[in-house]
Amino acid sequence: MAEIRSLRDAVADLIHDGDTVAMEGFTHLIPFAAAHEIIRQGITDLTLVRMTPDVIYDQLIGMGVARRLVFSWGGNPGVGSLHRFRDAVENGWPRPLELDEHSHAGMANRYVAGASRLPFAVLRGYRGSDLPKRSSTIATVTCPFTGEELAAVAAVNPDVTVIHAQRADRAGNVQLWGLVGVQKEAALAADRVLVTVEEIVDELEPMPDAVVLPGWTVSAVAHVPNGAHPSYAAGYSVRDNDFYQAWDPISRDREAFLAWMREHVLEAS
Amino acid sequence: MSATRAEICVAACAEAWRGDGEVLAAAMGTCSILGARLARLTFEPGLLTTDGGAMLTAEPVPFGAPAGPAEGWMPFRDHLWLVQNGRRHVMMGASQIDRFGNTNISAVGAWDRPKSQLLGVRGAPGNTICNPTSYWIPKHSTRVFVPKVDMVSGVGYDRAAELGPVASRFHGLRRVVTDLGVFDFGTPDGAMRLVSTHPGVTVEEVAAATGFDLVIDGDVPETRQPTDEELRLIREVLDPRSLRDREVRT
Numbered sequence: 001m002a003e004i005r006s007l008r009d010a011v012a013d014l015i016h017d018g019d020t021v022a023m024e025g026f027t028h029l030i031p032f033a034a035a036h037e038i039i040r041q042g043i044t045d046l047t048l049v050r051m052t053p054d055v056i057y058d059q060l061i062g063m064g065v066a067r068r069l070v071f072s073w074g075g076n077p078g079v080g081s082l083h084r085f086r087d088a089v090e091n092g093w094p095r096p097l098e099l100d101e102h103s104h105a106g107m108a109n110r111y112v113a114g115a116s117r118l119p120f121a122v123l124r125g126y127r128g129s130d131l132p133k134r135s136s137t138i139a140t141v142t143c144p145f146t147g148e149e150l151a152a153v154a155a156v157n158p159d160v161t162v163i164h165a166q167r168a169d170r171a172g173n174v175q176l177w178g179l180v181g182v183q184k185e186a187a188l189a190a191d192r193v194l195v196t197v198e199e200i201v202d203e204l205e206p207m208p209d210a211v212v213l214p215g216w217t218v219s220a221v222a223h224v225p226n227g228a229h230p231s232y233a234a235g236y237s238v239r240d241n242d243f244y245q246a247w248d249p250i251s252r253d254r255e256a257f258l259a260w261m262r263e264h265v266l267e268a269s
Numbered sequence: 270m271s272a273t274r275a276e277i278c279v280a281a282c283a284e285a286w287r288g289d290g291e292v293l294a295a296a297m298g299t300c301s302i303l304g305a306r307l308a309r310l311t312f313e314p315g316l317l318t319t320d321g322g323a324m325l326t327a328e329p330v331p332f333g334a335p336a337g338p339a340e341g342w343m344p345f346r347d348h349l350w351l352v353q354n355g356r357r358h359v360m361m362g363a364s365q366i367d368r369f370g371n372t373n374i375s376a377v378g379a380w381d382r383p384k385s386q387l388l389g390v391r392g393a394p395g396n397t398i399c400n401p402t403s404y405w406i407p408k409h410s411t412r413v414f415v416p417k418v419d420m421v422s423g424v425g426y427d428r429a430a431e432l433g434p435v436a437s438r439f440h441g442l443r444r445v446v447t448d449l450g451v452f453d454f455g456t457p458d459g460a461m462r463l464v465s466t467h468p469g470v471t472v473e474e475v476a477a478a479t480g481f482d483l484v485i486d487g488d489v490p491e492t493r494q495p496t497d498e499e500l501r502l503i504r505e506v507l508d509p510r511s512l513r514d515r516e517v518r519t
């Protein structure tokens with residue numbers, strides 16, 4: 001059964017230097033508050049996994065907590081580049097960032113394999129592209145039934161998966177809905193799972209298309225209303241589009257970035 | 270009515286889906302998204318189009334508008350399934366494209382220390398091997414149309430041929446639409462061919478903005494003008510805020 005804990009204690013107990021950490025959530029339910037807590041606690045040398053690293057990983061990478069990034073698309077949605085991500089890859093600032101680049105389908109299937117406790121997943125994509133040459137987690141496999149050669153991608157089993165959800169009950173059962181990405185797969189693939197939620201309720205009411213993570217798949221739930229800001233939680237908040245625009249000039253400049261992080265993350269509680 | 274360059278591009282993008290029937294028209298970029306919805310409103314009513322997110326809309330909606338009534342729901346995982354299944358024709362962007370339609374959206378320069386880290390390959394390796402794929406490139410230049418891409422994210426005809434007939438059986442690059450013209454790969458070796466130039470653009474201008482030799486078969490026609498009805502749909506229904514003109518300047 002999942003424990004209900006403070007975000008600070010949950011992060012301190014579950015996430016350690018050198019861990020592989022997946023933070024998922026697509027368009028909404030992006031776990032910003034938990035990422036900020038990781039930064040405040042000075043946890044470092046992480047391998048960060050995320051299908052679509054956006055502003056949340058720009059912040060983590062710019063603060064130097066990551067040594068490696070596993071991803072398929074990195075950008076500021078609707079705005080443009082991630083300047084901290086680019087600075088790390090192009091100039092090694094504040095430290096070099098190793099990349100393991102995959103396609104979207106490859107990433108999703110890597111989580112599915114991880115969640116299924118299988119060593120790899122099979123897909124048709126990748127063949128003919130340059131990715132297999134550049135990643136040790138892409139290979140080919142021959143189908144035992146048809147003889148066709150297909151791409152194999154190594155399973156991802158994060159040490160910790162972190163997600164944000166709309167609500168949990170007091171036993172730590174988690175429910176999320178709206179645009180759902182690969183949160184379920186990433187959570188089931190991980191050794192430890194931290195979920196921040198908008199609300200803790202006595203009973204979870206069924207919702208159409210909701211994903212439910214039973215409490216036994218979750219290590220800790222932390223009550224963090226608005227913990228996905230500047231992204232949103234459908235039914236609870238709206239996307240702060242102005243923030244995504246504002247992030248472009250803030251993140252373009254190293255000093256402006258550091259000043260922003262000091263004021264809004266390091267010195268915030 | 271006389272059309273702007275952006276409106277000619279929207280109609281040219283729409284043409285990429287002609288004859289596709291009931292497939293998902295996945296589009297990236299303003300003129301491409303407008304083109305998919307325009308095709309559905311006119312000559313290709315079976316197309317499935319989205320609100321730009323996970324909603325399959327009952328009717329093509331104006332650019333950036335809420336989905337309204339939905340006829341389906343296609344969250345990320347289902348979308349990826351559809352890619353494998355192939356009932357999808359995607360029109361993507363490209364930071365670099367070469368003579369055989371290999372594209373790069375990953376990184377420019379050396380792999381280990383790129384001069385320019387781009388967004389990442391996203392769906393390109395799977396899209397090009399599993400689905401019909403077209404490209405929309407709003408600014409045709411020798412920076413984009415290069416002799417050899419720095420990193421193959423999307424697979425072109427030479428790479429597909431190397432894979433052999435089995436692995437490449439779902440590969441198919443349909444069209445490339447740019448602000449200067451329309452291109453395809455209808456040549457024996459799959460090299461890029463100039464299909465038409467947009468009104469006011471010469472073949473020489475296109476060749477000068479292209480960093481490799483295009484196949485040019487005889488007299489190259491002009492890209493068709495949008496019809497009056499298409500212009501009305503673009504201007505009054507799909508894009509009343511004229512976002513298309515920000516992507517392609519007249």
